[in-house]
Amino acid sequence: MNGGHDLGGMHGLGPVDPEPESEEPVFHAEWERRAFALNLAAGFLGKWNIDQGRHARERQHPADYLRNTYYENWLAGLETLLVEAGLVTPEELESGVAEGRAEDVRVLLGENVEGALSKGGPVTMDIPLEASFRAGDRVRVININPLGHTRAPRYARGKVGTVALDHGVHIFADRNAEGVKEGQRLYSVEFDGRELWGEAGSARETVRIDLWEPHLEAAE
16 A cells, blocks of 8 residues: 555655664663564464554554654554454553453463574465566566555556566465465566666666565566
């Protein structure tokens, strides 16, 4: 979807000015650590997937998304997911007091956290799906304006690049956000800086974006 979360290349917002990585702490406050832990723990309940989590954060009003800090957005998305999954009521969120106990949930015990996190969650799919593109092919990102989640950034839509790598078949994030586990080919596509940014771009810059096959079409 088009929203406050997709800021790359938007006019008028200025350059990204992150803190130097060597100086930036992992968490700026203790509550951020707790918000991150809550998101991980709730994710193990098995009621939503990572792309549904991303879409929950994206569905905020753009003004709220831009005003919030990073982990405030994570917390807002988690509250949305908990209510939509029927695990928490809006009244419980407001009061901070549970009115009952959620049923049919998968619990992650404290002693299993390290193993679960190190295991991760593979997104590759072993299914026979022929590739439409090969390394070196020129492709164009289709110009879409979806209402749902998409991993195709606005600044790349309509732009032409070159397939650099075929990652194989992966879970298609756009459909996964709808709760549908669908496999699609995932490609690393390289773009010239001038193609993305026009005269402001540099001929010495290239950007690689991982895009699924439904995001692409052959460039003439």
